[in-house]
Amino acid sequence: MxxxxxxxLTEFAAQLRKHIITMNxxxxxxxxxxxxxxxxxxxxxxxxxxxxxxxxxxDINRDRFILSKGHSxxxxxxxxxxxxxxxxxxxxxxRHVDGMLQGHPDRLKTPGVEFNSGSLxxxxxxxxxxxxxxxxxxxxxxxYALLGDGELNEGQIWEGMMFGAHHKxxxxxxxxDYNKLQSDDLNTNITxxxxxxxxxxxxxxxxxxIDGHDFNKIDNALDRAKKxxxxxxxxxxxxxxxxxxxxxxNVPKWHGSLAPQGVEKECALxxxxxxxxxx
Amino acid sequence: xxxxxxxxxxALIDLAKIRDDFVxxxxxxxxxxxxxxxxxAFPDRFIQCGIAEQNMMSMAAGLSTTGIIPIVTCYxxxxxxxxxxxxxxxxxxxxxxxxxxxxxxxxxxxxxxxSHQAIEDISIYRAIPNFKVVSPADPFELKNALPVVLDHExxxxxxxxxxxxxxxxxxxINFKLGKGLIVREGSDVTIVAVGVMVHRALEAANLLEKxxxxxxxVNMSTLKPIDIDIIVDSAKTTGAIVxxxxxxxNGGLGGAVAETIVEHMPVPMVRVGIKDIFAESGExxxxxxxxxxxxxDIALAAKDVIKRKI
Numbered sequence: 001m002x003x004x005x006x007x008x009l010t011e012f013a014a015q016l017r018k019h020i021i022t023m024n025x026x027x028x029x030x031x032x033x034x035x036x037x038x039x040x041x042x043x044x045x046x047x048x049x050x051x052x053x054x055x056x057x058x059d060i061n062r063d064r065f066i067l068s069k070g071h072s073x074x075x076x077x078x079x080x081x082x083x084x085x086x087x088x089x090x091x092x093x094x095r096h097v098d099g100m101l102q103g104h105p106d107r108l109k110t111p112g113v114e115f116n117s118g119s120l121x122x123x124x125x126x127x128x129x130x131x132x133x134x135x136x137x138x139x140x141x142x143x144y145a146l147l148g149d150g151e152l153n154e155g156q157i158w159e160g161m162m163f164g165a166h167h168k169x170x171x172x173x174x175x176x177d178y179n180k181l182q183s184d185d186l187n188t189n190i191t192x193x194x195x196x197x198x199x200x201x202x203x204x205x206x207x208x209x210i211d212g213h214d215f216n217k218i219d220n221a222l223d224r225a226k227k228x229x230x231x232x233x234x235x236x237x238x239x240x241x242x243x244x245x246x247x248x249x250n251v252p253k254w255h256g257s258l259a260p261q262g263v264e265k266e267c268a269l270x271x272x273x274x275x276x277x278x279x
Numbered sequence: 280x281x282x283x284x285x286x287x288x289x290a291l292i293d294l295a296k297i298r299d300d301f302v303x304x305x306x307x308x309x310x311x312x313x314x315x316x317x318x319x320a321f322p323d324r325f326i327q328c329g330i331a332e333q334n335m336m337s338m339a340a341g342l343s344t345t346g347i348i349p350i351v352t353c354y355x356x357x358x359x360x361x362x363x364x365x366x367x368x369x370x371x372x373x374x375x376x377x378x379x380x381x382x383x384x385x386x387x388x389x390x391x392x393x394s395h396q397a398i399e400d401i402s403i404y405r406a407i408p409n410f411k412v413v414s415p416a417d418p419f420e421l422k423n424a425l426p427v428v429l430d431h432e433x434x435x436x437x438x439x440x441x442x443x444x445x446x447x448x449x450x451x452i453n454f455k456l457g458k459g460l461i462v463r464e465g466s467d468v469t470i471v472a473v474g475v476m477v478h479r480a481l482e483a484a485n486l487l488e489k490x491x492x493x494x495x496x497v498n499m500s501t502l503k504p505i506d507i508d509i510i511v512d513s514a515k516t517t518g519a520i521v522x523x524x525x526x527x528x529n530g531g532l533g534g535a536v537a538e539t540i541v542e543h544m545p546v547p548m549v550r551v552g553i554k555d556i557f558a559e560s561g562e563x564x565x566x567x568x569x570x571x572x573x574x575x576d577i578a579l580a581a582k583d584v585i586k587r588k589i
Contacts, residue, residue: 129341159331
């Protein structure tokens with residue numbers, strides 16, 4: 001990737017963070033932490049990787065992006081608005097009655113949403129079904145699933161891991177937003193996950209480990225995944241929960257559901273360069 | 280006399296010969312659900328998901344995005360409880376075109392015992408928006424209903440069964456989604472039955488006829504949406520209703536009919552079913568005697584409810 005491309009991605013990521021914080025403040029609730037940690041991954045996928053736009057969103061051969069960690073939908077809504085699926089004005093009605101943006105994604109209400117995720121583990125299995133469907137129908141699209149690390153506690157994930165390897169779903173890429181924090185606390189204080197790379201490999205997946213905020217690393221891993229045949233790929237992307245908002249970084253409570261208030265709200269809006277929204 | 284699961288396997292093969300839009304998903308129970316014959320006849324259209332029902336449900340939803348109709352098959356207990364939250368959030372809420380077909384329902388399961396006897400599945404699936412719930416009464420109705428269910432765009436929960444049951448209809452039975460069917464006309468009481476209880480209700484009607492009691496029998500093979508018209512008409516025409524199901528009396532067919540008549544046409548009613556207890560292992564016939572699901576039990580309930588008529 002050249003520096004010009006990298007700069008464009010950095011600007012796009014900044015725009016997504018801006019949307020996440022303003023949306024979060026409008027709603028007065030939501031899950032900012034895991035949305036902010038996923039920003040670079042989502043920014044890369046939506047600008048450089050997936051063949052998905054309002055023009056082809058009903059095309060059977062569109063690439064599928066499934067946000068399995070559905071609570072982080074702020075980042076998805078931000079990317080979809082940037083891609084032209086709906087107007088940014090919708091952000092003001094997030095989580096409010098008659099709004100199209102639900103607390104967790106709803107494909108029937110929000111253009112561009114593939115799946116009603118939110119109940120953890122299910123988006124991953126759904127993605128496996130999308131990938132299997134492509135194989136059965138001889139379609140060339142690829143499927144991308146973004147998973148949370150806490151989500152890996154779900155037994156359904158490991159059912160799916162076995163299924164994906166057994167059916168050789170090499171048209172599927174899973175990415176784990178490994179921010180080390182889940183709903184209440186650190187992963188290590190809830191249910192230890194490590195050694196994750198060993199687990200993925202032993203389940204028959206091609207596993208890669210990267211810095212999930214580094215566009216060059218994301219670029220390289222996605223490229224490698226496309227060359228792997230006969231097995232699905234997974235990227236363990238090390239990230240920082242709350243990335244980009246100083247007081248949210250690595251603080252469990254910013255998982256959600258909440259929004260910054262008072263001084264914290266002012267601070268967050270300043271950090272995403274939205275001073276005009278400070279009352 | 281064949282089993283409903285065998286009828287299901289045969290129906291799948293017949294349909295697969297004339298339409299290529301569906302596949303069958305299995306959780307390592309093909310011998311139990313009757314899909315083994317389909318697997319052997321159409322191996323390319325059979326997807327083994329392993330003993331992992333939760334993944335199977337959500338995966339089916341993803342598969343359906345390519346226009347394939349997934350028929351998810353497993354036992355009733357697992358379809359309605361082990362993986363119910365996946366059926367709700369991955370299939371019903373996003374409204375994907377997935378069919379769930381369950382065998383092993385009620386005391387009809389027999390010797391495998393209560394862990395495998397689904398006595399709650401109607402109540403559970405009935406409570407989830409977007410699901411239609413269908414439970415045919417004999418192999419002919421099953422074979423007639425399956426293509427209708429496949430043609431319906433949206434999620435359906437479809438019940439088969441494990442044990443042999445007598446034929447009630449012939450191949451010309453015309454299944455209509457959302458409609459009950461009067462299989463015997465009568466004036467003193469209506470027995471609304473579902474699944475394996477329909478043939479027992481007909482036997483009960485024969486017993487009652489000997490005592491000069493005239494029974495209308497309604498086969499309620501669609502449990503959701505429930506046929507309000509046929510229930511209200513039965514309440515008006517006969518003035519009393521018995522419901523019967525091989526299922527818990529709470530929230531199933533009895534619940535659906537009670538909700539309907541209370542709102543539209545209150546008349547005396549009695550529910551014949553499993554009385555909110557876990558049963559035990561045994562042959563279906565022996566269990567039906569012990570847990571009071573026999574024609575004699577339905578007939579007694581009918582006489583009881585007639586006494587309460589206003």
